[in-house]
Structure formats: structure tokens, C-alpha cells
Amino acid sequence: MLGHDHALSGALAFAAAAPLLHVSGAQLAVGTVLTAGAGVLPDLDEPGSTIARTFGFLTGAFARIVNLISGGHRKGTHSLLGTALLTAGAVAAGAWQAGAAATREHPNPWWHLIPAGLILALLFSAGFRALYIGGHHGDLFGLALAALVLYRGWDLAEVTSWHVPLLAVCVALGALAHVAGDMLTHDGCPLLYPLSRYEFGLLPEPVRITTNKLAERWVISPLLLAGLAYFVYRDVGPAVTAGHLAGP
Ligand SMILES: [Zn+2]
Numbered sequence: 001m002l003g004h005d006h007a008l009s010g011a012l013a014f015a016a017a018a019p020l021l022h023v024s025g026a027q028l029a030v031g032t033v034l035t036a037g038a039g040v041l042p043d044l045d046e047p048g049s050t051i052a053r054t055f056g057f058l059t060g061a062f063a064r065i066v067n068l069i070s071g072g073h074r075k076g077t078h079s080l081l082g083t084a085l086l087t088a089g090a091v092a093a094g095a096w097q098a099g100a101a102a103t104r105e106h107p108n109p110w111w112h113l114i115p116a117g118l119i120l121a122l123l124f125s126a127g128f129r130a131l132y133i134g135g136h137h138g139d140l141f142g143l144a145l146a147a148l149v150l151y152r153g154w155d156l157a158e159v160t161s162w163h164v165p166l167l168a169v170c171v172a173l174g175a176l177a178h179v180a181g182d183m184l185t186h187d188g189c190p191l192l193y194p195l196s197r198y199e200f201g202l203l204p205e206p207v208r209i210t211t212n213k214l215a216e217r218w219v220i221s222p223l224l225l226a227g228l229a230y231f232v233y234r235d236v237g238p239a240v241t242a243g244h245l246a247g248p
Helices: 003-021 025-038 041-045 057-069 080-098 110-130 135-152 166-182 214-245
Strands: none
Touching (some): 003 025, 003 110, 025 110, 025 135, 025 166, 041 110, 080 166, 110 135
16 A cells, blocks of 8 residues: 555544544644554555655664564564554653653653654654655654644643553554555455464455555545545534634
């Protein structure tokens, strides 16, 4: 599946789940873009992928390391264990950023912001890049947004009843949407990797899609875009309408 469809499916997953998460307008916007980025995150196991080229040789080298550790392309990062580990990484980065012992008088040292900041910068920039937003300035835009979100602590907002912060919810939803997307294609995903290499698919073999062929470009992409538009309208439409009616 193409990068922009993975990003769209991530954004769609967050917009669809938003009512369950009780997010504010800013959190909805931030979460939708972050989950678009998380939608391409599992392909960090492929040095030639969209996300691996986000910050040039830096992310390229990192992708080579991920490829080695995860067993190759479409292996560990496309499994249930990989999704759980990516989510746990986001939870850990958030916990370090928040720092249980930190107070207003004794805040965390600045380096506690680095892991969460790197994840935010990667997801925002990869999301913009995959969705062709901002062109060459998409990365700068992503970095600026990451700095703002980090400064305001928006990524730490606990948006589920299990006290999971926004960033971790985005990573989990985006990675799951990615795996589901690849399960529509001929290759499928090794959900139980490394226990089993069996590749699970969601469609019967004759109707599975081929990446970047007509079915993806003319059926999957428009459906994802329409679905995203529908859920965003459902999430913010009534508020916008009410705002207009109650306006000055
Ligand atoms: Zn993939």
C-alpha cells in the first residue's frame, strides 16, 4: 500500500475514534496529523520508504537499524508484538517527558523532552510528507508543530479512561491501521511474528489489491479520503455550525 494511503488510513482511524476519546478541537487536529504519521511508522523497517526519507540520511540510517532488529521489511513492525512495542515506546517517552517527580519549582531537565520530541517531529513530518502537505517545507512545519506540542504538553493529554496519553493512542491506532492496510494487499502481514511467519490477509486472494495499481488509486484512495472527510465533518461539523449560529 502507498504511503499516502497509509497516512490517510491513520488519520481516518483517529477521526473515527475521536468521540470515544473525548478530545478537544486542538487535540483532534494534533491527533489526526500525528496518527497520519503513525500510519507510515511501521514502514520504518524499509530504508527506501516515505518515512525513512523524512530527515534524509538520519532517518535512513535509523531505518536500516530497524530493518535489522525487526527481521526485515514487513516482519516485526507489521506484527501485533511490534505494534505493542511501538506503543510502549511512546508511553515511555511520555512518562519521561512528564517526570513523576517533577514540580513547577523543580521541572524536568530539558533532555527529558528529547525522546518525545523526536517521535513528535518524526510523526508530524512523515505525516505531512506522506499527505503532500507543505511540500519542501513540510519537514520544517513538522518540526515547528512538534516544538509547540511539546511546549504545551498536548501529547501528554490522557484521552482514554486507562490514562493513556494522546501520543501513545496515535501510535497504536496508526500502526494498527497500517497493518490492516497491508493486510488488504497480496502479501498480508505476519501478525504473530516472531512466533510464526504466517501472513494474515483480510481479503480472499483473488480480490486482494496490488500496491499502486488501479484498484488502490481509484478505489482505496478515494474511499479513505471520503471516509476521513465524513468523520472529520461528524467530529467538528456540529460545533462549527453551532458556533456560527451562536456567533456575535
Ligand atoms: Zn507496510
